[in-house]
Amino acid sequence: MNASVVLLDSDSIMRYFTRADEKGNFLLDKVGKGDYLLLVTYPKFEVFSKKIAVQQNTLHLDTVKISSQSTLLEEVVINQKIPIKIKGDTIEYDAGSFETEKNAKLEDLLRRLPGLTVSASGEITAQGKTVSKVLIDGEEFFGYDPKIAIRNVRADAIDKVQVYERKSEEAELTGVDDGVRLQTVNVVLKEEARKGIFGNANASIGNHSLFDANLFAAKFNQTERVGVTGSWNNMGNTGDASRIRMNNQIIGDPTYKSAGVNYENNFLKRKLHLTSSYNFNNNSLANESNSYNKRVLNNDITQETTQDESSWSDNKNNVLRARMRYKIDSLSNLDVQLNANQGATESANKSNSTTIRNENTRANDFIKDNSSQSDTENMDLRVDYRRRLNKNGRSMNIHLNTQFDNADASSLIDEKTNYYDSLGNFQRSVIIDQTRLTENTNNRIGASVNFSEPITKQLNLTVGYSFNTGKRGGLVNAYNNNIDAGGPQLDTLYSKNQTDLSRNNGLDLNLTYYTEKLNINLSNRTSYRYQELKDSYRDIDLNRNFWQNNLHANITYRVSNSKSFTLGYQNTANVPSFSQLQPLQPPTNDLYRQLGNPNLTRETNHALNVNFSKFSLLKASSLNINAQTSFTNNAIVNRSIIDSVGRTTASYVNISDHTNWNARMNVNYGRPIFSGIVQFGPFASLFYDNNYQYINGDLNKNNTANANLGISANKENSKLVDFNINVGVGLTKEANTIQTQFNNTAFRSSTNADLKYILPYKLSLSQIIFYSYTGKTKVFPEPIQQFYMNVELTRKLLKSEALLVSIKAFDVFNSYNNIRRSAGNSSFSETQQAMLSQYAMLGLKWDFNKNLGKKND
Known part of the structure; x- marks a missing residue:
């Protein structure tokens, strides 16, 4: 009675399962035709196995006889595979x-x-x-x-x-x-x-002079791992045309180069573990775009801005990462980490925009032609020393870290702003012709010491002290290129010579309770923060201090081996930043002024999250539910006022009489269907945001709600058809207390399918299909429909099928819609940019593998 009966297919994958009834009888229903391995198991009995062939007719088995392990002469090893x-x-x-x-x-x-x-x-x-x-x-x-x-x-x-x-x-x-x-x-x-060589190399060429080449190679040898990677294409940093994907649109005119190496090994009889990597990338992009933005202001005022822009950028970056973990002895460990980065950037940007007030009165025109070049470097060094102090588990942790950042930039600013009066007549022009030299430095050092004490076998206490201090310098010298005045003149409005100093002292407390089913973690950090800000150009000398208390609690309860429940709570206090406290910040153009507020107080955030996971081992199904909500009291927000010519003056304030909050929930379920061939999963999500912000000096309450519902299905066994399909529908509701006539509820849906047809002669045809619908709004009366299809024909070569030749066609019907829309807090935007979506490529890919994953005879 209750013996387990399993049918495995030729790949040793479980297809059918049942248990014997009280008389030892069992029935497996709706079994597909094919060859199977029948397994019958019961605790302390030997495993019964038998090969069977299932045809069209019902198959009646003989009595299955199993023997107690106590009668066996040889050892029996049972390998159990649970998905x-x-x-x-x-x-x-x-x-x-x-x-x-x-x-x-x-x-x-x-x-x-x-x-x-x-x-x-x-x-x-x-x-x-x-x-x-x-x-x-x-x-x-x-x-x-x-x-x-x-x-x-x-x-x-x-x-x-x-x-x-x-x-x-x-x-x-x-x-x-x-x-x-x-x-x-x-x-x-x-x-x-864990021992062998593997990797792949691919190259593709296409029309429009497109090309893409990638290389990856790795060597694993137990503890030693070496990997190299390289890429070069003119399709953007997500090129990788070796595999057809969605979102293969090429934005602007890009060029991307990268090379990297990763090394990992153990030394000194495995006492020293080293992990390191280096990466270089060079990413350049030339692009053109146009945009439309409508801002809904108070007093029945609207402001619309249209802009045309062209830009160019070239970024070079070197990244080095290394980590060394050294086991000094049986009681002590040392962990050292080094991260370093060095980069250089050049960019240019041209744009012109026009702002219209109430749909018919011109407020301003803005034209710019700016360029800049910058060099950055930073390094972060962390050292951790851990030592066990006694046999009961008492331990000490000492942590040291230091960081520095340097950035130098030179910018040429050429901007012109034309202002118009309330009737739309030209009023005046403001011209900015400057050379701006920027130097930013940041040096930080910190340390902490923590002692951990096991109070009981289940309860552990950690107490500690932390300290860190940082000094930041920001120098901006903006010189007006005034030839008539005999040369460049310093413009103090656009300049600053700022020094920031911060010091933090913190007391940490951490309590952990752990049993087989219950895990409770409670931590609290109380810290004192001192901030000092000086700017000699604007005669600013400001210092503030804050007390902060951050509390975190996490409870995990294992209901059973297949069910778990987690509850978490965080209470954090966020103090105002230097930029938010600074009374006057240098503007970047004449249309925007950002002011700080030295009277800001801290904001507090409360967050609660819940997670429930359930799995059925027999059905290989899963259910996951996670929900979270957060509340922000005394929120720090940006309060902006827009005048009649479209110029914005903003400052930071606390919202003390309202609470910003949001909540979200995600549910997803997955299980295999059709005898385990297809992974099927419905999913749903809800999001609600209640947010207070100032619009043109008046407090606006913005409510945003999103609801999504969908299903996914996935099959991948290289038989006839493989697919990965996602279908979803949703509703978005946007509501504001200012100018409620623009409140809107929009419907949206999306379908994406990744289909692969397995054909004779090692041929396969892949098809990517994407469709989405975004409903109309009060601002945009026309809905957006998006559809495109990509196809790929591949042929596997060689006996190992490791060599692939492919022909790919993207956006076959040239139907890609290049319009993007966004909305939030009474601001509605629509953008388009230069993009290539229809093109074709011919590619070759080689997968190589020596010994990796192959057992010895």
Whole structure:
């Protein structure tokens, strides 16, 4: 009675499952035709296995006889493969239980896992939360770009995929929980996949003189890992034309080059672990755009601005990252991290805009032709020393960090603003012809010491003290290029010589209670902050001090091995920044003045989040519900006043008599259907925002509500048709207390499908289809419909199918809609930019793999 009966297919993937009744009988219904392996298991009995072939007729089995393990002469090893497990606060997927095609990558596998989604641009979402870290065996691999890992690590080399929320790096290093949680994916490789060489190289050429080339190669040797990557294309930094994707539109005229290397190894008999990476990239872009913006002001006033713009930029960046973890002895560990960056940027921007008041009266014209070049460098060094003080678990953590940033820039400013009177007649012009020299420096040093004491086996206490101080310098010398005055003259309105000083002293308390089912974490930081600001150009000498108290609580309860519940609360106090306190800030143009407010007080934020996860191990289904809400009291907002000629003067104020708050909820469900071939998942989300802001001096209450409902389906087993389909519908409601005639409710929907047809002779046809509909609004009476289709024909070559030749066509019907709209707080915008959406490419890709993932005989 209750014996487990399982049917595995030829790939050892569970297809059908049942249990024997009280008489030992069992029935598997609606079994598809094919060859299977029948397994019957029961605790303390041997495993029964038998190959069977299922045809059209009902199959009656003979009596299944199983023997007690006590009668066996040899040891019996039972390997159990469960698709999804919950281990504490970690969701673990068995990679072998989810089919992918040959030579598939981690990205393809992640799309198959219930509760996970991967966008066309490579962003990962897990249980409704954005994934910020992708680790390989617990370590960052090319940490500066997680997309490198998911698009290059082979799916057949992966044993497990773990999804969990980790503490922030600051909390992990210091031992004091700051309440920040980062959604993380950790990929556990198979033992045999930790040694070998793998990678890929691809090149594509197309019409419009397009080209794209990429290289990735890695060598794994147990503890040593070496990887190199390179890219060069004129399609933008998300080029990667080796694989057809959505959102392959080429914006402007881009050029992108990058090269990187990653090295990881253990030394000194595994006492020293080193991880390092270096990356260089050169990204340039020339672009043209036009935009329309309508601002709804008080007193039945509207302001419309149209703008045409052309821009060019060239960015070069060098990034070095290194981390050394050294186990000094059985009691002490040392962790050293170094991050450094050096970059250079050149840019130019031309634009002209016109502002109209109440749809018929010209307020101003603005014309600019600016250019700049800048050099930046920064370095961040962190040192952590941990030592266990006794056998009971008492420990000490000492943390030191230092950081410096330098940035120098030179800008040529050529701007002209024409103002008009209330009847639209020309009034005056303001011309700015300047050379601006900017120097920014920032030096910071901090330290902390924490002691951890296990009070009981389940209760742990950490207390600590932290200190940091920083000094920042900001020098802007704006010289008017006045030839008649005999040369450049300093314009103090657009200049500053500012020095900022800050000091923080904090007392930390962290309490953790842990049992098999319950985990409670409570942390609190009370700090005293001193701020000092001086500007010799404007005779400003300001100093302030603030008390801050940040409280974080997190409770995780494991209802069972397949259910978990998490409740979190954060209370944080945010003090005004230097720029918000500074009475007068140098403007960037004549149309905008930003003033600070030295009388600002701190704002406080309360956030509550709830998460529920449930998995059925037998059905391989998952249910995830997460909800969060936050309240901000005494919020610091920007209060702007727009005069009759469209010039804005803004200052910061506290909203003391109202509370800004928002709430959101995400629900997603996933389960395999059709005998596990298809991963199916409905999802839903709700968002509501209640926000107070000032519009032209008057307080406006803005309410925004979003509701979304959709389904997804994914199949990837290289048989007949593979697909990844998402269909969603939604409503957006925007309401303001100022000029309520513009309040609006709009309907939207979207459908995107990634289809792959497996054809004879190792051919395959891929099809990308995207359609979206955005309903009309009171400002934009015409809805926006978006449709495009991309297709790709590929042919696999070689016996290993590692070489692919492809022909790709993007936006086949030349139907891409280049209009983008946005709305919020009585501001409505529509933009268009230079974009190439229809083009074709011929490509060749080679996947190489030596030994990786292959077991020895």
